[in-house]
Amino acid sequence: MSQPALTPRRIALAGATGTIGQAVLRQLEAEGHSVTSVPRNALADGAKLAAVMAEARPEVVISCIASRSGAPRDAQAVDYAANAALLQAAQAAGAGQFILLSAICVQKPLLAFQHAKLKFEAELAESGIGYTIIRPTAFFKSLSGQVKRVAAGKPFLIFGDGNLTRCKPISDGDLARFIAGCIGNPDALGRILPIGGPGPAISLQEQGELLFRVADKPPRFRSVSPRIFDWAERILALGAPFSGWFAEKAEYARIARYYATESMLVLDPATGEYSAELTPEYGSETLESHYRRLLEGV
Template sequence: MAFSTITDLDVAAAQRHSSELRSRLLTSTSTTYTTGADGTGNGERVLVLGGTGYIGRALVPELARRGYRPAVLARNAEAKNDAEFADAEIVVGDPTRAQDVLDAVAAAPTAVVISLLSGRRPNDAEECRLVDHDAIVHGIQAAVAHEVQQFVHISDFGAYRPELIPQVYKLQVEGELMGQHHGALDWTIIRPTSYFPYLAMTFGDVKNGEPYRIFDHGEYSVVNPIAREDLAEFIVNHVLREESYGRVLPVGGPWTDDNVVTLKGAGQMMFDVTGRPESWNVVTMASWDKKIARLTRMGRISKQLKPVAYYLEAAKYWSVVDHVAPAYGTRTLRGFMEKLKDREFPTGSFRERMKSGTNLMPTDI
């Protein structure tokens, strides 16, 4: 989806908006949620789809600690060797295959199905359809067929302004849940703002002396990201909680100076944590718009260029759209970066590592 061009007036207005929004958050108290584990299970089986991913590795142990019996649908049995899944039942299967999901739910009485599913290649429209829609629908249909008590869909805060392919499909799933398109089923939808690794993608670049890229002033939008551990606790708080049935729950991390950031603020945090002098690669949004338009036109002819145009649009989206939600948790973006500062990162720029296929995000902490 193409974005409209940002004018000089928009540039200045956006910076004022971000400054005012951040100031309001830092001088306010978020009272929507109370941080802390709330509720325990009694051995109920909870099937997690997408449980071997970044959030799942925090959610599955949290379910076990809180008295639930987690089961994870994984593509291979080797997941059982990972410490995070020591207390989990591993069911081998592929969520994009409806029968595999049906079998996983039917393997034992299942009280709750939680979907963390999210495509790994957000620029691939077909994969997004298969994972961000079809696979989740398989979970919904299996839950209906076996009278599961609750389906928990971990969506995306971007569903409030869906402009990227995965967000559109996640919103479609939300609509199908709300409309009971696949049968009667109690549901809870959770929309997290963003995760720490996404805001720390270029931490290695900064540590290796590379400049940090911003658009114009770098203050088009504000985000309060949430730690996976805090999100896991939040999710489990709403498992089998009747007050959460039929609700959409937006959630982000603490409203604190070290967690409410603009794109430039995240960069300044990296320079501060690494001890590197500030070095900025300033790109004008006007030139970025032109690049997107050009690559979009060329992408109609070249399949190789179409994904590139998508990444440029995604970079703009995450730079100009606020992702601010009620606060939950205690962990902060700065705290995450502090854990990264003693690590070694591959040399070369983010762009070079992306081309070589090197793991882009520090997702192991």
């Protein structure tokens, strides 16, 4: 994708308080754009949202919002409804481009939040506004949950043999630069753009080996069967018809099983298999450098 000359724009950014949203905000401000952060509570209040957008007069709207839990009710409210409200307000305010941060996992939708994201993606594509949908692979943050375990001398947990899944993780900063590069870019308009960080694709086993090497500790692994999530889901699903709590927990088990068994790479439509070769790479920040920074603070 080519990079056009930088032209400062008026931009409305939703999700600016999240991890990725904060990185996008910093990047936009560094590039000299005029940025209005859309308050989260305004996304559920039509009048307040309209007032924010009318004052901002955005040329471009960027959405980095996402449901925090992935539970069906939260997914419907945020991944779909809040984005739909933002789109309507963007069009009413005369915005020419809507950039959506989605997720690569919607290629194989088995979960409530994935269906909610796809529902909005379809609505955005049919809206008539210039749109760009960005589907990143795994974030560095999602691969950082075991740093403290390893630093404390505990084993790194893997599913199965540790090679069930692969991904090309991308840093917050690189993803923010990619998103900013889509602003006013004709190569990005009307497109769904999967994006990963610099390769190669890495398995869970390889993530652990990398983390132990950076921590200067001998590798220790403990295998967990992904079937544990199947059992948990089946048990919790028994109570789902009678309790929202059980239904929500059953969905969490399904989410955990999904991430334990599905790669975060482009799904090759010809083969139905995940493909590292088809997954675009972007940026320069590596998972190794990220792990080094985290271990310095442990």
